[in-house]
Amino acid sequence: MSDIKIGTKIPSLNLPPISRVTLALYAGASGDHNPIHIDSDFAKKAGMPDVFAHGMLSMAYLGRMLTDWKPQSQLRKFSNRFASMTQLQDVITCSGKVVEIFEEKGERRARLEIVAAKRDGTQTLVGEAIIAL
Numbered sequence: 001m002s003d004i005k006i007g008t009k010i011p012s013l014n015l016p017p018i019s020r021v022t023l024a025l026y027a028g029a030s031g032d033h034n035p036i037h038i039d040s041d042f043a044k045k046a047g048m049p050d051v052f053a054h055g056m057l058s059m060a061y062l063g064r065m066l067t068d069w070k071p072q073s074q075l076r077k078f079s080n081r082f083a084s085m086t087q088l089q090d091v092i093t094c095s096g097k098v099v100e101i102f103e104e105k106g107e108r109r110a111r112l113e114i115v116a117a118k119r120d121g122t123q124t125l126v127g128e129a130i131i132a133l
Contacts, residue, residue, distance in 0.1 A: 008110075009096070015061060016091070018087070034054075037054050050087070052088070064094075080128075084124050090124075092124065112128060
């Protein structure tokens, strides 16, 4: 029997500061070359202080946190909403906790609240995941 219960915290994922290199590498890997994320002049003309991270980069970090904890084959659902922008040099930590244990389709599952947040506590993504136990 699993020792996972309501309130169980999953291991956090602590990331290095967001850099231009991180954004360039993500743009190349994802195919998302939107200039707002990689061209400072473009971002400033759009009224931003500088380039900022792709929202899906933070979602990828949340996914990495989940699959570092449990194999991808146990992931049943993963969703989030974007809450605020991730700027250059922001340090992001992903965390989550079990909020419900239930059975569905003959399988014991856990519902998790998951979040990506800046060092100052500002949440950039808020979501949930369902994991088979």
